[in-house]
Amino acid sequence: MYAFRLFRQSGPFFIIMDDKKLYSALQKFISDSANQPKILHRGDIVEGLIVDVRPGIIVVDVGYKSEGIVAGRELKADGFNPLDQKVGDKLLVYVVKPEDEEGQLILSVRRTQQAGTWLKLDEAKKKNDVVDATVVESNNGGLIVELGKDIRGFIPTSQLDASRVYADGVRRVGKDINEKVQKKLTSLIGTKIKTKIIELDREKNRIILSEKMVTQARDIEQREDTLKKVKEGDTLKGHISGIAPFGVFVNAAGLEGLVHLSELSWDKVEDISNIYKVGDPVDVMVIGMFDSGKRVAYSIKRLQKDPWSEAISKFKVGDVVEGSVQRVVPYGAFVRLGEGLNGLIHISEMSDMLVKNPEDIVKEGDPVKVKILSISSTERHLGLSIKAVQTEKKVKKISKKELAAAVEEAIEAELPKE
Numbered sequence: 001m002y003a004f005r006l007f008r009q010s011g012p013f014f015i016i017m018d019d020k021k022l023y024s025a026l027q028k029f030i031s032d033s034a035n036q037p038k039i040l041h042r043g044d045i046v047e048g049l050i051v052d053v054r055p056g057i058i059v060v061d062v063g064y065k066s067e068g069i070v071a072g073r074e075l076k077a078d079g080f081n082p083l084d085q086k087v088g089d090k091l092l093v094y095v096v097k098p099e100d101e102e103g104q105l106i107l108s109v110r111r112t113q114q115a116g117t118w119l120k121l122d123e124a125k126k127k128n129d130v131v132d133a134t135v136v137e138s139n140n141g142g143l144i145v146e147l148g149k150d151i152r153g154f155i156p157t158s159q160l161d162a163s164r165v166y167a168d169g170v171r172r173v174g175k176d177i178n179e180k181v182q183k184k185l186t187s188l189i190g191t192k193i194k195t196k197i198i199e200l201d202r203e204k205n206r207i208i209l210s211e212k213m214v215t216q217a218r219d220i221e222q223r224e225d226t227l228k229k230v231k232e233g234d235t236l237k238g239h240i241s242g243i244a245p246f247g248v249f250v251n252a253a254g255l256e257g258l259v260h261l262s263e264l265s266w267d268k269v270e271d272i273s274n275i276y277k278v279g280d281p282v283d284v285m286v287i288g289m290f291d292s293g294k295r296v297a298y299s300i301k302r303l304q305k306d307p308w309s310e311a312i313s314k315f316k317v318g319d320v321v322e323g324s325v326q327r328v329v330p331y332g333a334f335v336r337l338g339e340g341l342n343g344l345i346h347i348s349e350m351s352d353m354l355v356k357n358p359e360d361i362v363k364e365g366d367p368v369k370v371k372i373l374s375i376s377s378t379e380r381h382l383g384l385s386i387k388a389v390q391t392e393k394k395v396k397k398i399s400k401k402e403l404a405a406a407v408e409e410a411i412e413a414e415l416p417k418e
Helices: 020-031 110-127 175-187 212-229 307-314 387-397 400-414
Strands: 002-006 013-017 045-054 057-061 068-071 090-097 105-108 131-139 142-148 151-156 192-201 206-210 235-244 247-252 255-260 281-290 295-299 320-329 332-338 341-346 367-376 381-385
Touching (some): 045 110, 110 151, 110 192, 142 192, 247 281, 255 281, 367 387
Parallel strands (some): 255 295
Antiparallel strands (some): 131 192, 281 295, 332 341
16 A cells, blocks of 8 residues: 655645556656656747736746746737737747746747747758848948848948949959948948858857858859850850959859950050950950869950951051051160051161160151061061161152262273373
């Protein structure tokens, strides 16, 4: 015979057990974890049953040692009206405090929505999904964006697409540039931006986002598709994506490549910025792909007519032509004869007198008459001479009568004197 004393709020009572099976059933009930008091922690999201609805307060039974209270601002949530709730309804709540100073369980509906958003953001980070963000503020470092009710993130300026912030799409630095960038960032308030999550820390309430990760991923996808189809010699349509002293970068169908200075034009290029600007549309020829497409070489000039073919047909060695001095160098001067056609007057061909400084003979921009001494289509080189033109002029100035007299005088000088 066994006696057990059980306690509850209404007072003690006794059960007299004369059956071991009943004792075994009781032991099993007590050891079952489902019958143990629920343990809650801050941040838990649990489903409960509404047991009371009062103005500004909802009482919820979540199976804890005491019933929970949802009150005040914790009742405010999108699409949730406390007046529509009824006793017996199920409600998903967030645990704010398992036990406050008075021993009450404090719950929230508002934070349940936030937690749901955090869970979605965490899933988006794991899957590298795109997240829509709305710009609400700007500062010196970038943009503050809203991702959900009371959940904000930050996009650093360095993680924004350059075309969104900089006028020419090229990242620059400097006091004046920074002021312009700040104005541009401010103008973006209210704009929706597609981003990916770089960093997510719920405990610190810290979310760092990147727009570049979205745009670059799009470029990579397009680039891979282009690489499967393109081959050397193909022509692609693209745009200038960057300018450097040694050439221009072109993005053609997602495939970024370089047009070297020597491949820009058949003519000599002195200043690239006078010809191209970032964003300009341009057709290019693929002339080289290296490291599985990691490095691509383009040409613009090979899609243009080569002026040398016309030069060879129009001119021949010995012709005297007019041109203008483009540049004076220590060893001579470069002369432009026509579109894409330049030649060199060597210092030795500038005068029949000794020339120490070419600028003593010609200046940049001077019109000149020159004689073509050589044409090399393989080296794309014209050899020119001012001296030969001057010598030719001197010869032409002598008349036939003067020439005959000079010859007669020379003969008489050679005859023996009597």
